[in-house]
Amino acid sequence: MDALETRELRYFTAVAEELHFGRAAERLGMAQPPLSRAIQQLERRLGVSLLERDRRGISLTGAGEVLLDEGRAALDAATAAARRTRRAGGADGPGGSRNRLVLAVKAAASHELLQKLLDAYAAEPDAAEIEVLPSGTCEQEEMLRDGRADVALMHAPFNSLAGFDSEELLTEGQIAILPADHPLAARTTLSLADVSDIPDLPLARWSRHGTSAPGPGPEIHDQTQLAQLIALGRTVAVFPESARAWLWAEHAAVPLADAPPVVTHIAWPAHSRSLALAGLIRTATRL
Amino acid sequence: MDALETRELRYFTAVAEELHFGRAAERLGMAQPPLSRAIQQLERRLGVSLLERDRRGISLTGAGEVLLDEGRAALDAATAAARRTRRAGGADGPGGSRNRLVLAVKAAASHELLQKLLDAYAAEPDAAEIEVLPSGTCEQEEMLRDGRADVALMHAPFNSLAGFDSEELLTEGQIAILPADHPLAARTTLSLADVSDIPDLPLARWSRHGTSAPGPGPEIHDQTQLAQLIALGRTVAVFPESARAWLWAEHAAVPLADAPPVVTHIAWPAHSRSLALAGLIRTATRL
DNA sequence: GCACTGCAATACCCGGCAGGTATCACGGAG
DNA sequence: CTCCGTGATACCTGCCGGGTATTGCAGTGC
Known part of the structure; x- marks a missing residue:
């Protein structure tokens, strides 16, 4: 009632x-x-x-x-x-609302895709200003829900798209990132089982909000830490293929044959009616 | 803030x-x-x-x-x-919550599907009580959103699934329902164009919430009125195939070749964590 | 030009309720 | 048996949500 x-x-x-x-x-x-x-x-x-x-x-x-x-x-x-x-309400121009959209992206997301999206959208005639909001691991859902962001790039199956409208943008395989001098780095392909129990290379565990999953691997807070630990030969990580963009010389990337593909979606609150948002989505789906 | x-x-x-x-x-x-x-x-x-x-x-x-x-x-x-x-909170049994789920269904939905779903679910060991809530045309979205219902059967593309989680249950073609003695009733197939401009049979218009679309056809409020008007040779209607179940002897059904298929989904609020709901969905997807 | 009308804003008052402090009631640990 | 930690009760106070009366203002009809 x-x-x-x-x-x-x-x-x-x-x-x-x-x-x-x-x-x-x-x-x-x-x-x-x-x-x-x-x-x-x-x-x-x-x-x-x-x-x-x-x-x-x-x-x-x-x-x-x-x-x-x-x-x-x-x-x-x-x-x-x-x-x-x-x-x-920040600034209503006369005749039309000068909108600003907040786009939440995972720090580890594909830079290439994001760049293409922003460039293409900026070229649109009625382009709104886009504020890119870097968000922690899997935090984008929360940001969309509580209004800190208007639209987000999310990675299925890691992010749940539940409750949002979304469009697929990019599907990519996953790769294992390991130290360049590790024996497995010579392989042309690996399986999930291969990387999940390498005795000398435990998988790293992301720690967020102070909590972290239990396990043998080192605890990490950001991508730079992870890159360093891999370069030092202390751990191994699994990422979408676009992660190749930020690999170091000391890193080696090997495709994972049986890892589920990662699909990057653009997602937004289902009830959204903003024209600027509609334009961004249109641009994104045409990439 | x-x-x-x-x-x-x-x-x-x-x-x-x-x-x-x-x-x-x-x-x-x-x-x-x-x-x-x-x-x-x-x-x-x-x-x-x-x-x-x-x-x-x-x-x-x-x-x-x-x-x-x-x-x-x-x-x-x-x-x-x-x-x-x-x-x-109605009644917490000791040890487990005696849940009741409210299922919103369009009055015109497939009775057959609903019956199968309810029967199958009732046979589950931990089945909750299901209250079937008949809802007006396209009203289910609203009911899910404001909590009058926990789960709904919706018809894409008539209902928007935006903001809900959903699973496909059934895909069916559409049929035109016309008076049995009408010339077109003899045809084995029709097109949308055929039925949208029959001079003597204007399409009926649903009136809901007091408002109704403008047009030549008669205004109707429920399915019985519609059935009667068709039987009287006054109008024609388009429905999913499952509507054959309630046809009268005076009615004829002709498949529409070019009508988009109607997909019945079971949909629920994305954040739902109810065990009873999960059970119902599991049952539904296995039908 | 002037009274009239319709609408939102202002002025002022009042009662209820949100929130604070002090205290109680009760169960567990020593 | 006492003390501590917990939530509940009792009682008070000030703020604010809501009501009535009135004003200000722009159209409108005569």
């Missing part, structure tokens, strides 16, 4: 994520009692119990899990509305 | 849709002055002018258009959060 207030959603997601009223209140910059009360009111308003209070902290009920998911989506939509409106 | 409050979005969308403060206030059940003030505050908060006040009513600026789009999406997300949470 009635839509939940943004404030209620903010409060609930904080509590649901912290599973602790005190910490959640701190995170929200408020005291604990009003937060407790607000959650109770929310539960009464919905006629549903969201939290299991078992006198030893709290846990989410089934309904609570649902609200956490849906609430995050709604909050993202609300912040996206604010951000995109602010961006659109 | 900060998410917009649901209330602000409600107010703004009302004003943006009515383009009249007085009517908008009435629709919102409040007085006009506080509404004016709220919009001004919103504009100050965003640092953007949303409305063009030209002393003769108001109109949207570019930023206003953006906010109308984004705000609608955010409002839908917020009401969806409320609805789905309420539904999930």
Whole structure:
């Protein structure tokens, strides 16, 4: 019936994520009692119990899990509305809106493709200004959802295209990047199994948001670190073929025969109606 | 930065849709002055002018258009959060949530497919209860977006799958349904051009939400009316092949050679994580 | 030219509710 | 049994969301 207030959603997601009223209140910059009360009111308003209070902290009920998911989506939509409106209002030229589009790209994405896209679009008659926003590993989905970006280059199957409209731009195979002096570097082709258990070359693990997958390989934060570790003969990595563009002399690239192809998509929020965005997409699909 | 409050979005969308403060206030059940003030505050908060006040009513600026789009999406997300949470909280069995899924189907959809799907799913071990929600023409998208439904059967290319995850279920051709005693009923095949300008049989026009496309044909509100009008020799209609299931004796069906095939998809909100939903989709794709 | 009308903006007031502080209730650990 | 950590309750206060009355202003009809 009635839509939940943004404030209620903010409060609930904080509590649901912290599973602790005190910490959640701190995170929200408020005291604990009003937060407790607000959650109770929310539960009464919905006629549903969201939290299991078992006198030893709290846990989410089934309904609570649902609200956490849906609430995050709604909050993202609300912040996206604010951000995109602010961006659109920056400068209205007379007669037409001087739009600026924010394009999120993974740092490791194909430079070549991006360059071609930007050049081709800049040549369009009604080209808007494009701000390229480098984003961390798999962060583009989040950026599209909460309005920090208007459009993104994403890599299937690594990125999920769920909830966005998208067009395929480029399909490429994957390559293993290993030290030039490693025995396997002489091979003309490798399989995933080959590179996943080289005893002296564990696969590197990306660490993001402070968390990282467990494993034997070294933890890395950016592409330069990775390139260095490979050059030093300490690790091996798997990348789309376009990564050849940034290989060092100490690196060797070997195609992976059985790796799934990587498809670069251009993706945007499904409800988008911006003319500038439409132009960019048209340009992109014609590349 | 900060998410917009649901209330602000409600107010703004009302004003943006009515383009009249007085009517908008009435629709919102409040007085006009506080509404004016709220919009001004919103504009100050965003640092953007949303409305063009030209002393003769108001109109949207570019930023206003953006906010109308984004705000609608955010409002839908917020009401969806409320609805789905309420539904999930109805009855938590001990140990597992006794979920109920709401499936939106167009009234004219394939009964056969729906029946098979429901039967197959009911046979699953952990089947949730499925509530079938009949929805008007092309209304399923809206229902998925604002949480009235959890999953829907949609017909491409009539429904837009934008913003949802989906799986193809069934592809079928289209047929023209005409009076059995009409000359064209004897043909084994027809083209779209054939049926679109039969002098004595204008195509019927669906009227929904009080509005309807202009044209010569009779205005209809439901399928029974349509069936009757066809039987009376007053109109002709185009449907997917599965419509043969509800034909009357007075009807004749002729395949349309050049009509685009209709693809029935099962679609659901992209962020959905419900186990019950996953089970239903798994069942559906195996049909 | 002048009164009239329709619409948004301003001025001012009031009540409710969001948020704060102090305290309680309760269960676990020592 | 006491103390600590937790969430809930009690009570207060100030802000702000909303209401009524009024003004300002641009068309419009006479």
